[in-house]
Amino acid sequence: MRQWSTGSMIAVAVAAAAVTAVISVSMTRRAGQAASPAARTADGKPNFSGIWQALNEAHWDLQAHDARPGAVTQQGVYPYAYAQVPAAPVLALGAAGGVPGSLGVVEGDGQIPYAPEAAAIKKENAEHWIDRDPELKCYLPGIPRAMYMPYPFQIVQSTNKINMAYAFTSTARTIHLDQVEGPPDDTYMGHSVGRWEGDTLVVDVTNFNGKNWFDRAGNFHSDALHLVERFTPITPDAIRYEVTIEDPKVFTRPWKISMPLYRRLEPNIELLEYRCIEFVEEFLYGNLRKQPLVKRWEGDTIIVDITRKVPPGDKLYEWYRR
Amino acid sequence: MGRRLLEFIAVAAVLMAVVVLLKLAPAPVMGQAPTAAAKAGPAPNTPWGEPDLQGIWSYDFEVPLQRPARYANREFFTDEEQAELDRQRAGILNQSDRRYSRGSEQDVGGAYNAAIFTTHKRTGRRTSLIVDPPDGRIPPLTPEAQKRRAAIREFQLALLQGTDVCKNKLEGCAGGKYGPPSPRRAETPPNYLTVAGAGGPGGGGGVINRSDGPEDRSLGERCMAAVLPDFGGNTGFFLQIVQSPGAVSIFYDTGQGQGWQRTIPVTANPHLPSHVRQWWGNSRGRWEGKTLVVDVTNFTPKTYFQGSYENLHLVERWTRLDANTIEYAVTVEDGTTWTRAWTVKQEYNKQSDQANRFYKEPRCHEGNYGMVALLAGARAEERAFAQGRGPDPATMCTAGCGGFAAGFADTGEQSNPLTR
Numbered sequence: 001m002r003q004w005s006t007g008s009m010i011a012v013a014v015a016a017a018a019v020t021a022v023i024s025v026s027m028t029r030r031a032g033q034a035a036s037p038a039a040r041t042a043d044g045k046p047n048f049s050g051i052w053q054a055l056n057e058a059h060w061d062l063q064a065h066d067a068r069p070g071a072v073t074q075q076g077v078y079p080y081a082y083a084q085v086p087a088a089p090v091l092a093l094g095a096a097g098g099v100p101g102s103l104g105v106v107e108g109d110g111q112i113p114y115a116p117e118a119a120a121i122k123k124e125n126a127e128h129w130i131d132r133d134p135e136l137k138c139y140l141p142g143i144p145r146a147m148y149m150p151y152p153f154q155i156v157q158s159t160n161k162i163n164m165a166y167a168f169t170s171t172a173r174t175i176h177l178d179q180v181e182g183p184p185d186d187t188y189m190g191h192s193v194g195r196w197e198g199d200t201l202v203v204d205v206t207n208f209n210g211k212n213w214f215d216r217a218g219n220f221h222s223d224a225l226h227l228v229e230r231f232t233p234i235t236p237d238a239i240r241y242e243v244t245i246e247d248p249k250v251f252t253r254p255w256k257i258s259m260p261l262y263r264r265l266e267p268n269i270e271l272l273e274y275r276c277i278e279f280v281e282e283f284l285y286g287n288l289r290k291q292p293l294v295k296r297w298e299g300d301t302i303i304v305d306i307t308r309k310v311p312p313g314d315k316l317y318e319w320y321r322r
Numbered sequence: 323m324g325r326r327l328l329e330f331i332a333v334a335a336v337l338m339a340v341v342v343l344l345k346l347a348p349a350p351v352m353g354q355a356p357t358a359a360a361k362a363g364p365a366p367n368t369p370w371g372e373p374d375l376q377g378i379w380s381y382d383f384e385v386p387l388q389r390p391a392r393y394a395n396r397e398f399f400t401d402e403e404q405a406e407l408d409r410q411r412a413g414i415l416n417q418s419d420r421r422y423s424r425g426s427e428q429d430v431g432g433a434y435n436a437a438i439f440t441t442h443k444r445t446g447r448r449t450s451l452i453v454d455p456p457d458g459r460i461p462p463l464t465p466e467a468q469k470r471r472a473a474i475r476e477f478q479l480a481l482l483q484g485t486d487v488c489k490n491k492l493e494g495c496a497g498g499k500y501g502p503p504s505p506r507r508a509e510t511p512p513n514y515l516t517v518a519g520a521g522g523p524g525g526g527g528g529v530i531n532r533s534d535g536p537e538d539r540s541l542g543e544r545c546m547a548a549v550l551p552d553f554g555g556n557t558g559f560f561l562q563i564v565q566s567p568g569a570v571s572i573f574y575d576t577g578q579g580q581g582w583q584r585t586i587p588v589t590a591n592p593h594l595p596s597h598v599r600q601w602w603g604n605s606r607g608r609w610e611g612k613t614l615v616v617d618v619t620n621f622t623p624k625t626y627f628q629g630s631y632e633n634l635h636l637v638e639r640w641t642r643l644d645a646n647t648i649e650y651a652v653t654v655e656d657g658t659t660w661t662r663a664w665t666v667k668q669e670y671n672k673q674s675d676q677a678n679r680f681y682k683e684p685r686c687h688e689g690n691y692g693m694v695a696l697l698a699g700a701r702a703e704e705r706a707f708a709q710g711r712g713p714d715p716a717t718m719c720t721a722g723c724g725g726f727a728a729g730f731a732d733t734g735e736q737s738n739p740l741t742r
Contacts, residue, residue, distance in 0.1 A: 042369040049566040156571040163564040172583035180678040288697035290534040
């Protein structure tokens with residue numbers, strides 16, 4: 001009896017907790033207005049409209065990795081790889097300039113199946129991150145990278161089209177659920193054609209120009225990239241996002257990443273501009289100023305020398321250097 | 323020599339972008355009578371019962387923003403006037419041998435066929451996009467705005483003072499004088515530099531004859547020219563609208579690869595705090611019957627529209643009139659710039675969704691070799707001058723020099739008959 005009584009008290013407590021949770025969720029919902037649409041659209045599909053964001057470290061590196069002291073590091077007092085120290089470009093940022101560790105988002109053995117020559121390029125990319133990463137230049141981020149950058153994006157879901165607007169550099173892609181002609185040329189953001197498989201939105205993405213990366217670790221692809229993305233609701237406020245990545249010019253077999261995307265539930269959430277073209281002018285053109293802004297500072301001030309090399313083969317630079 | 327080549331490269335980069343745009347533009351409608359639009363179906367609703375603005379949109383006819391003085395008090399062109407304007411525009415734009423005197427900076431600046439920089443759309447019925455005030459003109463500037471404009475104009479003229487533009491008394495130097503290079507060349511401009519803008523060559527927004535860094539160049543050259551409201555300008559635009567309950571998404575394919583994404587929240591929430599500013603402002607939409615009404619505020623001091631900066635306030639009204647037409651009406655207000663509010667109406671025409679003639683890329687920025695070439699060219703000129711191998715850069719012109727900028731001359735018979 002006593003046993004039973006304790007059990008039932010626990011059951012009641014659990015039920016009460018559940019009710020409280022439901023109430024607090026619905027309170028949030030009411031306050032949230034735009035952030036909490038119906039679970040399904042007028043045509044009965046899962047409703048993905050709203051503002052979303054990945055909450056992980058994939059933008060640093062798709063693969064599992066240790067935390068490290070800087071986005072760019074150099075040898076410290078000891079010559080061990082595990083004892084590196086932050087290098088000049090991020091030194092002044094202190095603990096804000098480091099890279100968080102991650103369990104990675106690559107499925108299976110966690111390996112990316114690069115062909116041997118592509119693996120060498122990936123390694124070089126990582127070593128020349130500042131010189132080569134298109135994100136640093138505020139170039140269009142491409143897919144899938146735009147989906148897990150540390151910025152929110154907004155889905156506007158209609159019947160024949162689904163628009164995804166990304167805060168980063170005010171770009172977007174349209175997923176066509178209807179019949180359209182393809183783009184006349186290769187693109188940064190790809191050409192997205194979608195269909196529903198039950199409650200899963202499946203998107204086929206092609207027509208890339210091969211100029212994008214996957215992350216800040218130098219993972220890259222060619223213009224032969226072909227993605228199959230799958231968006232499946234986990235709850236009304238979370239989506240399982242899976243991508244099968246195929247690129248016979250770079251990888252020996254298709255491989256897959258997956259992660260949840262989370263709804264931004266702040267009641268006043270909206271997509272703000274991140275118009276980084278302006279932010280990178282100094283980075284891109286600072287060396288061509290009449291009066292350079294970046295100098296070797298003297299005296300007690302930390303002197304930060306930032307090296308940004310022009311990647312070999314950059315046509316314009318090669319030309320104007322002549 | 324080096325500079326010519328550099329400018330050529332810069333121009334070539336822009337030209338390539340334009341050629342891409344033109345390839346995508348719908349077939350010209352020169353033969354089509356403006357009044358003979360096929361009977362369109364009724365304005366549709368979305369499955370969730372809101373007015374449906376979705377699809378790809380552009381405008382099929384060229385209408386001047388402001389009514390040319392010679393059509394004062396007339397809202398419409400006659401059929402004959404329309405035909406004559408089409409004839410004149412086509413004539414000027416298709417002429418290939420007009421040029422400034424050979425070897426002059428204006429000649430070099432316009433040495434390519436700039437006619438591709440402007441749309442070849444047929445002239446529309448209306449004499450101005452502005453419907454209020456009734457004279458079809460932008461209202462007078464406030465004394466404060468006049469002062470702002472005069473200050474930037476004075477600075478522009480100071481930087482042109484030592485050049486051929488002033489020596490030869492060309493339009494670009496109107497109001498200025500020729501003389502030795504001005505010490506003002508070392509000064510900070512009186513306000514943020516934006517676009518060539520209204521007020522005649524080089525007026526309004528402030529393009530200056532200097533290339534010390536990217537900020538000296540126009541927002542267009544910096545790949546940031548996209549502005550709200552957008553009436554198409556020389557190159558035209560396409561809009562792609564997608565809706566859901568609670569949001570209207572619009573991608574503006576505009577300005578030679580300078581397109582941008584706008585998502586209008588349909589919400590009763592207040593605007594952003596007044597210290598949070600954005601280049602394209604902060605939009606708040608609501609449905610009033612069949613019309614999407616959007617209130618836009620919180621622009622930045624770097625935003626420029628016809629003389630207005632951060633105090634710009636827009637009230638847009640988007641109405642689907644029928645299956646093929648959206649009426650876009652916008653009331654523009656800024657008490658620090660104009661003596662009264664003014665209203666523009668533009669008709670958007672539906673484009674084929676299936677043909678999908680809509681291109682979000684390549685963006686201007688990813689291929690902005692023009693900026694590198696401009697700055698590298700300026701540095702090369704300075705080095706050459708310092709080594710006694712070239713003229714004083716202060717006597718050369720790289721902006722506001724005049725020329726056939728959009729395929730038309732600055733003034734006279736070969737200027738744009740829709741804006742002269």
